[in-house]
Amino acid sequence: MASPFSPATAPAASPALFSASTSRPLSLTAVSARIPSRRGFRRGRFTVCNVAAPSATEQEAKAAGAKESQRPVYPFAAIVGQDEMKLCLLLNVIDPKIGGVMIMGDRGTGKSTTVRSLVDLLPDIRVVVGDPFNSDPDDPEVMGPEVRERVLEGEKLPVVTAKITMVDLPLGATEDRVCGTIDIEKALTDGVKAFEPGLLAKANRGILYVDEVNLLDDHLVDVLLDSAASGWNTVEREGISISHPARFILIGSGNPEEGELRPQLLDRFGMHAQVGTVRDAELRVKIVEERARFDRDPKVFRESYMEEQEKLQQQISSARSNLGAVQIDHDLRVKISKVCAELNVDGLRGDIVTNRAAKALAALKGRDTVTVEDIATVIPNCLRHRLRKDPLESIDSGLLVVEKFYEVFT
Structure with missing residues (x-):
């Protein structure tokens, strides 16, 4: 498996380590030797150092608090009249290697609502506690470099069960915010370079959603598609190259009136769903009434669809388990x-x-x-x-x- 450092200078035997903390950047401390250590890999004048990670209890409490504070999401089972879009999303959740979905359609047809409603249906996954890349404790392909080295050393990793994450990419995001960045200011003031993971690190083993993707800068779309296709994100700044796993389902939505993506970018999306305005009057009335019910009392409305949501969750979980057969x-x-x-x-x-x-x-x-x-x-x-x-x-x-x-x- 490739080392996160550039092949020209990095020793081949040991991978670089990343911080297990989600609250601090990764520190690259100046040293003179090239000696591998348990918590860092020294390369020239730099080493990637480990810092304290939150415990499993802290991580579970944080996740529970976030769930309670988040705004209510419209139930996926309550969305009617957009079967093609719903099917494409479900198939990508069952097999993320399909390569994501591009949703194009008229304004006001529920594209964003449908994608965000997918959150409730996403299955639980096992992740290594405190790892900023949501590393899988069982699959080396989606392990961060530090986790992979800890496994090779025979260390027993603390594991917690968490929901698959969905990350929203804002249109104004910069490349540094998306890919992560190395803080040069720390190098000048403290003699330390720090790597701050970006949205691609957070989206690893999850979903990255880009609303109005056809308005996003082409070079940024290219970065997203390259990472989605290769499963790795590489950040190179000031002569330092760092890589981390970035396997995610890329979902884009947009209005064709605002422009199309270039064909070579569009081809990188696994599936394409076209969404049209519902023409049936009775169905339109039903959609309006359901939305009014949700706006009036989101909690009661969500509870009325709880049974259907759980049934769909079980169906997805079963399909993911049986896909290999x-x-x-x-x-x-x-x-x-x-x-x-x-x-x-x-x-x-x-x-x-x-x-x-x-x-x-x-x-x-x-x-x-x-x-x-x-x-x-x-x-x-x-x-x-x-x-x-x-x-x-x-x-x-x-x-x-x-x-x-x-x-x-x-």
Whole structure:
């Protein structure tokens, strides 16, 4: 596994360590030797030092306090009329490797409300106490460097169960706030350089949500997509290179009237959901009434949907557990790739995502085999944003995918 320090100067045997504290930055203290130690890895004139971490009890109390103080969230089960968007979100929660979802639609169609309502459904995960990267105590791929070294040394790690986190990325965020930064001021005043983890560190093993993603600077979108694809974030400042795990589900939403993302950026999102305004009068009335009930008394409204929410939570948890056992027939995989080839989809992301999404849908339905119906349901969302735009084409790209699907599969 790659060392967080640049390969040109770092010893190959030991990874760098990060602070386990969530309240303090990581200190890089000047030294002259290159000697690995238990709580730090010395490199040239710097070492990454460990500081005190909060206990499991403190972390649980903090999480409980945050949950009580947060504003009420509209229940996911109460959202009606946006089945395509809801399905794409659920499939990404079941299999985060699908690669996230881009939601485009008219203003006022509940895009942000639906994404934020996903918080209640997110399953619990095991994390190492005090680690700023939400390290998994069992999976080296999503361990911070310090945690990984402690495991290699045979140390028993304190573990706590926590909800998957959802991080909101504000439009005005700077690259330093997103990726993390090394504080040069401390170097000048105290002779110490400190690394402050950013939003990507907080979002590791969670969800990163960008509202109005089409208004975000392209270079920042590129950073997010690169981190989401590689699973690692690298910060390089003043000759120092530091990496940490950054595996998250990237969810973006936007209004097409405000502009589209560049095709090469759009292609990096696993799925694409189109959201339209509900036209049925009865359904519109129901949505208005439900929203009025929620605004009147959020607690009572949430309690009325508690049973449905718990049922959906159990369904997601079961699907995540059974996902590895789901199989897709070789003949179906060949036909998926044939659809992608005949639609002139660039690259292989379309093939990979369609296979993953179909398996996740089968797991959600409680089956261990993918059917043609599963593929038909997910393939428009997996391919429509990957087609080359034809300015003279009047037909929706999703309909083109559906037509080609039935042509190949029947």
